[in-house]
Amino acid sequence: xxxxxxxxxxxxxxxxxxxxxxxxxxxxxxxxxxxxxxxxxxxxxxxxxxxxxxxxxxxxxxxxxxxxxxxxxxxxxxxxxxxxxxxxxxxxxxxxxxxxxxxxxxxxxxxxxxxxxxxxxxxxxxxxxxxxxxxxxxxxxxxxxxxxxxxxxxxxx
Numbered sequence: 001x002x003x004x005x006x007x008x009x010x011x012x013x014x015x016x017x018x019x020x021x022x023x024x025x026x027x028x029x030x031x032x033x034x035x036x037x038x039x040x041x042x043x044x045x046x047x048x049x050x051x052x053x054x055x056x057x058x059x060x061x062x063x064x065x066x067x068x069x070x071x072x073x074x075x076x077x078x079x080x081x082x083x084x085x086x087x088x089x090x091x092x093x094x095x096x097x098x099x100x101x102x103x104x105x106x107x108x109x110x111x112x113x114x115x116x117x118x119x120x121x122x123x124x125x126x127x128x129x130x131x132x133x134x135x136x137x138x139x140x141x142x143x144x145x146x147x148x149x150x151x152x153x154x155x156x157x
Contacts, residue, residue: 029076036064048107080111081108088117088120092124113142119137
């Protein structure tokens, strides 16, 4: 079994909690993807077409800057990548993360948090950002218990 990393972006803390449980169950390292400019509550107001997140998600070429690029991806065989679902897909900061590293030959298993949306076109929208990686649609967690996460981790590893 190779070395694993749980990398995640969490705008409100929900995805962070799930990522921590996954990392513990998978005995994986944990890495937070942080935006250079943190998201405020107003930025995340999806009902406001002029909010930062709405503007970013309306232009799929938009790449929010991330604070660092020191995740040392080269030492990991598998990356479990998590994020909240925004507009039925991963936020474009996930593309920023993927484009900051070489994921060639790596397996990337996705997980997401959502109040009700599924993955939508997430895999196809992320693939161009890590073209030489295998990206696998994992699981969307609405609310997850440790047991559910532990069972999911056993299935994917």
